[in-house]
Amino acid sequence: MTAIAGTVPSTSASPLHRRLAQGKTLPILIVLAALLAIWYAFTVYLNAPWQIDAYERAGTEWTATDLVRDTMAQERPVLPSPHQVVAEIWQTTVGTRLTSKRNLFYHAWITLSSTLLGFGLGTALGILLAVGIVHNRAMDKSVMPWVIASQTIPILAIAPMIIVVLNAIGLSGLLPKALISTYLSFFPIVVGMVKGFRSPEAIQLDLMRTYNASGRQTFFKLRWPAALPYLFTSMKVAVAISLVGAIVGELPTGAVSGLGARLLAGSYYGQTVQIWSALFMAAALAAVLVGIVGVAQRLALARMGGRS
Amino acid sequence: MNAEPAIRQHAISPQPGQKVVEARGLGLTFHTNDGPVQALSNVDLSVARGEFVSFIGPSGCGKTTFLRVIADLEQPTEGAISVNGMSPEEARRARAYGYVFQAAGLFPWRTIEKNVALPLEIMGYSRAERRERVARTLDLVNLTGFERKFPWQLSGGMQQRASIARALAFDADLLLMDEPFGALDEIVRDHLNEQLLQLWARTTKTICFVTHSIPEAVYLSTRIVVMSPRPGRVTDVIESPLPKERPLDIRETPEFLEVAHRVREGLRAGHADD
Ligand SMILES: Nc1ncnc2c1ncn2[C@@H]1O[C@H](COP(=O)(O)OP(=O)(O)OP(=O)(O)O)[C@@H](O)[C@H]1O
Ligand SMILES: [Mg+2]
Numbered sequence: 001m002t003a004i005a006g007t008v009p010s011t012s013a014s015p016l017h018r019r020l021a022q023g024k025t026l027p028i029l030i031v032l033a034a035l036l037a038i039w040y041a042f043t044v045y046l047n048a049p050w051q052i053d054a055y056e057r058a059g060t061e062w063t064a065t066d067l068v069r070d071t072m073a074q075e076r077p078v079l080p081s082p083h084q085v086v087a088e089i090w091q092t093t094v095g096t097r098l099t100s101k102r103n104l105f106y107h108a109w110i111t112l113s114s115t116l117l118g119f120g121l122g123t124a125l126g127i128l129l130a131v132g133i134v135h136n137r138a139m140d141k142s143v144m145p146w147v148i149a150s151q152t153i154p155i156l157a158i159a160p161m162i163i164v165v166l167n168a169i170g171l172s173g174l175l176p177k178a179l180i181s182t183y184l185s186f187f188p189i190v191v192g193m194v195k196g197f198r199s200p201e202a203i204q205l206d207l208m209r210t211y212n213a214s215g216r217q218t219f220f221k222l223r224w225p226a227a228l229p230y231l232f233t234s235m236k237v238a239v240a241i242s243l244v245g246a247i248v249g250e251l252p253t254g255a256v257s258g259l260g261a262r263l264l265a266g267s268y269y270g271q272t273v274q275i276w277s278a279l280f281m282a283a284a285l286a287a288v289l290v291g292i293v294g295v296a297q298r299l300a301l302a303r304m305g306g307r308s
Numbered sequence: 309m310n311a312e313p314a315i316r317q318h319a320i321s322p323q324p325g326q327k328v329v330e331a332r333g334l335g336l337t338f339h340t341n342d343g344p345v346q347a348l349s350n351v352d353l354s355v356a357r358g359e360f361v362s363f364i365g366p367s368g369c370g371k372t373t374f375l376r377v378i379a380d381l382e383q384p385t386e387g388a389i390s391v392n393g394m395s396p397e398e399a400r401r402a403r404a405y406g407y408v409f410q411a412a413g414l415f416p417w418r419t420i421e422k423n424v425a426l427p428l429e430i431m432g433y434s435r436a437e438r439r440e441r442v443a444r445t446l447d448l449v450n451l452t453g454f455e456r457k458f459p460w461q462l463s464g465g466m467q468q469r470a471s472i473a474r475a476l477a478f479d480a481d482l483l484l485m486d487e488p489f490g491a492l493d494e495i496v497r498d499h500l501n502e503q504l505l506q507l508w509a510r511t512t513k514t515i516c517f518v519t520h521s522i523p524e525a526v527y528l529s530t531r532i533v534v535m536s537p538r539p540g541r542v543t544d545v546i547e548s549p550l551p552k553e554r555p556l557d558i559r560e561t562p563e564f565l566e567v568a569h570r571v572r573e574g575l576r577a578g579h580a581d582d
Contacts, residue, residue, distance in 0.1 A: 201413065203409050203413040204413055206409070207407070208430075209380075209381060210379055210381070210406075211430045211431065212430075217430050221426065305416060305419070305459075305460070
């Protein structure tokens, strides 16, 4: 060890330096720092009126330093400061029993399970519709407009109806929420897969014809592999909006658990810190889900001769 | 003498001397938005078993279209055509031909060996037979050692050879080749021409070959069909007097140059028409 260190005398801080200088780390850190600075500035600015009010009601003397300190430590701030949110997340994840209903991971899991169920159903539905659209002229003409129309209805408007109708026929719990995710996520899958199934070149389709290949063979040996890159790209979009769907699905049910329920409860009681920590948990969850799809994409496409 | 038994073996189903392709008054008009395009007009042609027929003519004279009609990829609008005594559709269903397209058209997600195995998978060959045939045909086109490579890892010429191997992997007696060597350099082209000729001499395949190169057509063919455009039709059919055994330097002999000259005259005449 010492010998190696001896041969390269000036490297004590250099790996870190090099990463900072050459990698993406430095730009990312700069942007992050700027965002935090802006956030803190807004925290003071937005929370100051209430704080000044409070000082005056109590008749206390206050300085600018007091104001800055107190605006970042309010119990129900208009905008909580970043460290309050971090502390809340820490306290409700690591600082709480995992099985407790107050643990944020528990709520994240509730939302995640309906996200995944909805995403799975949405992907399957999307693929099935795309297969139909590509293979059947009548379906191409009749289904596609409905698929597009379905996405022009605001999800917030129909989510309560879906929940109410499904409850009326005895379906409650996970499935109604998941179906809202399905409703949102099948769309990018249909659009992507129709494009993917139609991506083989004319010459490749002609080739299959010269082999007298059956429709099934043409599908599984040509259309499906040609469409896979499109599937993964669509799935990245679909999994993210599935999460949105699951959260939206928790709002009208008056659900007591899930990230959506935390958001709603937070806004009832003015618990802005709780709202923001739920928001950050949702963002992290989305990032992880998109990341997992990305890894699956890289693995699958590498096996199919991808160039990267 | 040596080739005799091999020919007998292959000749079981279609009788020797039987017409592999027979076109009578064949015409094809494409109906496009800009009006009708007459791609083929009144084509009379018959190709006997074991022939090597080249199609040559200016761009747009319907060479590709004619091959596609044989392959049941286009439907003629006039006249009649039979392949192996059947309709083109029946022949296609019987998997009577292998088609080499102008572009290699390999599947990018399949390795070279998997690409060559594609028709074998579709036609239900066993795994062992697939392996054996893939190895044999890749050897034939000098691609041994590239089995596990993906198409993008190969040069354009190698990709084209892989696509030829793919067409040879199953036992089609008829080979339809549309400018298979169009994109290759002269040296590789010479080499592949020689190999194709050897392959044709060894088997009893019938080959219909489209090209723009007069030397290539003369070197390879037993018969050269000269076509002219608007509407695409056959203007001359030239029987080659060259022997079946053709070393590359046959291209400098007077006989060869004589045939090449006739082909050139035929092409000129076609051009003069319009
Ligand atoms: N699918 C199609 N629809 C309309 N017109 C077509 C179609 N395919 C070919 N044509 C027309 O038919 C004519 C013959 O085309 P073809 O491809 O057979 O020519 P070619 O002799 O193979 O030409 P090249 O040497 O350039 O490959 C051309 O005028 C072309 O524009
Ligand atoms: Mg052509």
